[in-house]
Amino acid sequence: MTDAQTRATTGTNPLAPAPQGVRTAADVVTPELVAQLTKGVAGSGRTANHTPFTGEKLADLPESTPEDVAKAFETARAAQAVWARTPVGERAAVLLRFHDLVLSRQAEVLDLVQLETGKARLHAHEEVQAVAVAARHYGRRAAAYLRPKRHAGAVPVLTKVSELRHPRGVVGQIAPWNYPLELSVGDALPAFVAGNAVVMKPDTETCLTALWARDLLIEAGLPADVFQVVLGDGPVIGPEVVRHADYVSFTGSTRTGREVAQGAAARLVGVSLELGGKNAMLVLEDADIDKAAAGAVRACFSSAGQLCISIERLYVHEAVADAFLERFAARTKALRLGTALAYGADMGSLVGQRQLDAVTRHVDDAVAKGAKILAGGTARPDIGPYFYEPTILDGVEAPMSVCTEETFGPVVSVYRFSSDDEAVERANGTPYGLNASVWTRNARRGREIAARLRTGTVNVNEGYAPAYGSVQSPMGGMKESGLGRRHGSEGILKYTEAQTVAQQRLLPMAPSLGMDDEKYAAFMSRSLRLMKAFRFR
Structure with missing residues (x-):
């Protein structure tokens, strides 16, 4: 007899409900909170989200149209040009202030995560931990990750080379419902500190958490127009995000990930995918x-x-x-x-x-x-x-x-x-x-x-x-579990374009000092042998 059959016949319940709290959804998701969080979210339609705990409606929400998505990218693109010129130290300081705000006001977001996902509170706290750690890490290390790097040139002494990192522009982010804090703003933080703007489409059923995080980032000093949120049905709004983005970040199913990758590939823009x-x-x-x-x-x-x-x-x-x-x-x-x-x-x-x-x-x-x-x-x-x-x-x-x-x-x-x-x-x-x-x-x-x-x-x-x-x-997947990585250097450098600047000094990369083509070729061949002998890399 299975456990379920035993309970049915004996009335016992080894998996008993935990004691219930006194706060309700109505206590947490007030009209004032919804109005504050959805301020700036464009949408001519209306939609709603619900709590899994009871199935009841949590909030009425604006629903974006494809035109709203285009407008969000236009606004973000204008703001990004200014944000990218902000020194990286100032951008990083926003993340460190956000870190402190998340920890000091965690009770607010824990309630939202629980109500929108149905999680136990300790599991919701995993998201708080993950976002705080990411904010601290990129707040402290972004400058080093993004700093210009010197490399050996084609010809020692004569060629001076630097690697620069430029923001991609406006990142389109499609975030899932299961970790609405960590897999929304947690993934956006390195994009912001790298100098990008973000247009995010969170899952509608868990969007209040993402919108709360956006509100907190603005309080921490992020320009509001740099972080745009659009809401709506995934098959309608998701492709529009991909269609306008300079880079796409997606977390979700392998099936949908293939569609996102195809859409990005058609436009020759980069993509990172964490899938099944x-x-x-x-x-x-x-x-x-x-x-x-x-x-x-x-x-x-x-x-x-x-x-x-x-x-x-x-x-x-x-x-x-x-x-x-x-x-x-x-x-x-x-x-x-x-x-x-x-x-x-x-x-x-x-x-x-x-x-x-x-x-x-x-x-x-x-x-x-x-x-x-x-x-x-x-x-x-x-x-x-x-x-x-x-x-x-x-x-x-x-x-x-x-x-x-x-x-x-x-x-x-x-x-x-x-x-x-x-x-x-x-x-x-x-x-x-x-x-x-x-x-x-x-x-x-x-x-x-x-x-x-x-x-x-x-x-x-x-x-x-x-x-x-x-x-x-x-962190990321092999095989059908995804492309690209979050965290570490890869987690921020994916949001940048690498540029190599090479300065040639004293002599050109061509016959000179009276050498004809044959003598120049012989000179370069001897030089290449010497560089190998002296272990140049």
């Missing part, structure tokens, strides 16, 4: 299984699994599988689900009906084809319309949909392996390559296996946070 994942966690036979079980809960069920880098495939060495799964299932069943605008719940809601349908379809299909539910497996409308219990599936195999398709929900499939080679081969056996996790007591072994995994990030003895939070290092 079917991320694997490997628990080796020497792992600390108690720590691994606790880590698996974080890796699989943070933000109800609606995280591109969360774990959906769990490979456990056969020698420790039973002991690990006993602990993992027990921890999963003890999770508290809730809607409170307060700390206490361990997991929140799915974002909407489409996600709930996808999760239900994957679980039902797997069970019908022979998979076993070790925990969860049931929707929880008693808590909220889109709640679904954190679910562990054992015995998953092709052709079950959950085996290869991205679920993007609180569902993980368990597989057993007998050797490191088998685990690596199976972990690499998908078209995706975004994130992975390896658990072992042997740090060297963990690093060696990590290097064999074809994913943009790998975490040893944690699920996703260490690699993502290490903002000096690049």
Whole structure:
């Protein structure tokens, strides 16, 4: 009998709702707040967003038209020309002030993130952490990343070379619903400090969070026209953003990412894409299984699994599988689900009906084809319309949909392996390559296996946070999980155009000093041999 069947027959509820808070959506999303946040968002139509906790409407919002998008780019382009001439130190200071404002006023945005996404508050706080870290990093390091660099010239002494970095212009950003603070303004911060303007299209259902961040950046000193927001249906407004942008930043599904890339390629503008994942966690036979079980809960069920880098495939060495799964299932069943605008719940809601349908379809299909539910497996409308219990599936195999398709929900499939080679081969056996996790007591072994995994990030003895939070290092996907990187030097230099300025001195790059063509060719050949002998690079 499954856990769900046990509850149905006994009335017990091991996944009890967490205590509820006293603040409501109406207390947080007031007409005054909506008016403040949507000020400057052009739109002749009207739309609305809703909270997953109850399904009720949060706010009426302006809906942009293609003409509004064109106007937003026109306004941003004029403002960008002035912003680009602002010294980089002044641009960086805006980010550092924004860092302080986010931390001091985090309660405001935590409420918005929870109401718009349905997350537990601790998972919403991950976004606050990520944005603060990115603001601090680029606020401190942008000048060094963007500083002109000297390079060796074609001819030593005679050729002086500098590499300059210019902003691309106006970046078009299409941001997803699942991390509405971090994946909106978090990605825009390096673009701003590099001297660009941004026209952002956040998901309408989570746009209040992005608009709150814009309001705070303006308070921190960013010129308002440099940051434009347009709202509307993705298939209508998204292509318009791509059509006008000088560079495109997109986070979302692989399917839509292909369309964005095609649109950008047609205009010969650059693009960065963070796309889907079917991320694997490997628990080796020497792992600390108690720590691994606790880590698996974080890796699989943070933000109800609606995280591109969360774990959906769990490979456990056969020698420790039973002991690990006993602990993992027990921890999963003890999770508290809730809607409170307060700390206490361990997991929140799915974002909407489409996600709930996808999760239900994957679980039902797997069970019908022979998979076993070790925990969860049931929707929880008693808590909220889109709640679904954190679910562990054992015995998953092709052709079950959950085996290869991205679920993007609180569902993980368990597989057993007998050797490191088998685990690596199976972990690499998908078209995706975004994130992975390896658990072992042997740090060297963990690093060696990590290097064999074809994913943009790998975490040893944690699920996703260490690699993502290490903002000096690049983060992104291999294979069908994306193009380009966020964070580190790549995360800011992608928003720039490189320019090489070479100054030739004393002698031209041509026959001179009485040399004819043949003597010049011989002279240059001798020079090239000497440069190799003296190890010039």
